Amino acid sequence: QLHLQESGPGLVKPSETLSLTCTVSGGSISSSGYFWGWVRQPPGKGLEWIGSMYFSGRTYFNPSLKSRVTISVDTSNNQLLLHLRSVTAADTAVYYCVRRTSRYSSNIYAVWFDYWGQGSLVAVSS
Amino acid sequence: QSVLTQPPSASGTPGQKVTVFCSGSSSNIGSNTVNWYQQFPGTAPRLLIYSNDQRPSGVPDRFSGSKSGTSASLAISGLQSEDEADYYCAAWDDSLNGHWVFGGGTKLTVL
Numbered sequence: 001q002l003h004l005q006e007s008g009p010g011l012v013k014p015s016e017t018l019s020l021t022c023t024v025s026g027g028s029i030s031s032s033g034y035f036w037g038w039v040r041q042p043p044g045k046g047l048e049w050i051g052s053m054y055f056s057g058r059t060y061f062n063p064s065l066k067s068r069v070t071i072s073v074d075t076s077n078n079q080l081l082l083h084l085r086s087v088t089a090a091d092t093a094v095y096y097c098v099r100r101t102s103r104y105s106s107n108i109y110a111v112w113f114d115y116w117g118q119g120s121l122v123a124v125s126s
Numbered sequence: 127q128s129v130l131t132q133p134p135s136a137s138g139t140p141g142q143k144v145t146v147f148c149s150g151s152s153s154n155i156g157s158n159t160v161n162w163y164q165q166f167p168g169t170a171p172r173l174l175i176y177s178n179d180q181r182p183s184g185v186p187d188r189f190s191g192s193k194s195g196t197s198a199s200l201a202i203s204g205l206q207s208e209d210e211a212d213y214y215c216a217a218w219d220d221s222l223n224g225h226w227v228f229g230g231g232t233k234l235t236v237l
Contacts, residue, residue, distance in 0.1 A: 046214065046228060047163075047231070108159065111159070112161040113163075114173055116170040116173075118169075
């Protein structure tokens, strides 16, 4: 069974960089066909996609966050990394690691997030 | 403001059928499949429906999804108290080089 586990500091100061690691177990982050990414949820609010990456390097980012986000893959440790620069209080959220899977059937190409980590709460405060 | 529009709340009594709607545009729901996620307080979202109307293994057949044009819906029949949760729709959006968009979420209350 695939398992995603987020880890990182629970508190980051304003203007600094938020860094999180997602460790994948029960499967390889280099498996063909899967994108790996991040979704966040501010306290009491809805879900917001941050970005996704294929192990070979292809990336997609939320247009509103693109200028501040770096996502990378460490295949040797089976980990996904997130760096969000110049954070403010608005970046306070639970950050989830997700796997995106896809299927092409009956002329329909479908994509969805099938696995989620338990989430890591990051607060931005001085 | 979320790109996909959902009602903030919905409610029903045990045994009833409740439908949650999700409205989008031609660049997201109109062009791509829709997924639904269920989230209980303090836990991660769980995939409920993928590819408009497909249920992952383990999801009761009381849950069903559909899509028409630029809108989608999630129906829950035979409502149970344990269905009380937040529900989110999501779809890929082809604009701006492509990105994922979510609905703002619907809090379902079982009366």
